[in-house]
Amino acid sequence: MSKLSHVNIVKIFDAKEIAGSNNDVSIYMVTEYCNQGDLEQLIFKKRGSLSEHEILNYFLQIVEGYQYLHQNGVMHRDLKPQNLLLHDGVIKIADFGMSKIKPEGLAYEENTRKVGTPFYNSLQVLRSEGYTNKCDVWALGVTLYFMLYGEVPWKIMAGLTKFNLDKIVEQVVSEGLLFPDEIDSNKRALFDLNPKVLPLLQQTRVSQETKNLLKMLLVLDEEARIDWEELFQICDSIKNKIDVGINTINENTNKRYLKRIHQSQNSQQIDLDDSKVNFIQKEQQNILEVIKELDIQQIIS
Numbered sequence: 001m002s003k004l005s006h007v008n009i010v011k012i013f014d015a016k017e018i019a020g021s022n023n024d025v026s027i028y029m030v031t032e033y034c035n036q037g038d039l040e041q042l043i044f045k046k047r048g049s050l051s052e053h054e055i056l057n058y059f060l061q062i063v064e065g066y067q068y069l070h071q072n073g074v075m076h077r078d079l080k081p082q083n084l085l086l087h088d089g090v091i092k093i094a095d096f097g098m099s100k101i102k103p104e105g106l107a108y109e110e111n112t113r114k115v116g117t118p119f120y121n122s123l124q125v126l127r128s129e130g131y132t133n134k135c136d137v138w139a140l141g142v143t144l145y146f147m148l149y150g151e152v153p154w155k156i157m158a159g160l161t162k163f164n165l166d167k168i169v170e171q172v173v174s175e176g177l178l179f180p181d182e183i184d185s186n187k188r189a190l191f192d193l194n195p196k197v198l199p200l201l202q203q204t205r206v207s208q209e210t211k212n213l214l215k216m217l218l219v220l221d222e223e224a225r226i227d228w229e230e231l232f233q234i235c236d237s238i239k240n241k242i243d244v245g246i247n248t249i250n251e252n253t254n255k256r257y258l259k260r261i262h263q264s265q266n267s268q269q270i271d272l273d274d275s276k277v278n279f280i281q282k283e284q285q286n287i288l289e290v291i292k293e294l295d296i297q298q299i300i301s
Ligand SMILES: Nc1ncnc2c1ncn2[C@@H]1O[C@H](COP(=O)(O)OP(=O)(O)O)[C@@H](O)[C@H]1O
Pocket: 010, 031, 032, 033, 034, 035, 037, 038, 082, 083, 085, 094, 095, 097
């Protein structure tokens, strides 16, 4: 694990096994420090105030980190906001306590062991059935839902206990995922959240594209669930759309300001002195700030 080196993976510098008094062994790891803590803390702190664009940006970073793990034959098996750390706005996948390494040149062994965190476990993991590294696709779907709405989709269902979690998960997904911003009065009774929290979640507005992405990740049947290669492609196209949107706006801004300067000079030759260049750059910065706050749909449509 200490050989892994990627900006979106927490760096492990050293690990030591130390034997305890009862023949048990503890593993101590020295890792890079992440100055903004974990993603769960951030979501709770900022509940409702992160834009969809910022959340998708985090999501893309997690997928980039995972792509590196995938290339190195690592299956994480405990992806969740608590195990995603933040340092200066950069996401780092952490806590490899449940991860599994693929034997070189071979496929992943069949997994049936129930590991990880129940709310983020796929049905196959919850029921100790055979599962592949698509269990991490599922966990990422629950993580994205949590980032957008501040809760996992199962926790907002009435009647949830730790003994019926698999049944609730199956019911919620097969009936079509529930989104707090689409709750009508018929469905309201299904929600079991603190009445102070629900209105907050209902204010969140998530684009149809992102809801479709959630529905692709949270597919009950492993065979039918998208695999990592497909997800990498989808993320590339999301990234391109965002980049194209920003470049187009940059280009249009440049043109608009150059035109304005041109007009103000009565069609004389454009003379871009430092103050004008600074002015243009500052305006671009302001516009980029505004873009960050915009709904992703407005940027990519
Ligand atoms: N390198 C780090 N920088 C900052 N916070 C960390 C770091 N590593 C762990 N933490 C915090 O400690 C929590 C537990 O660490 P983790 O490695 O996930 O161990 P475990 O879940 O097995 O107890 C994380 O959810 C995070 O809040």
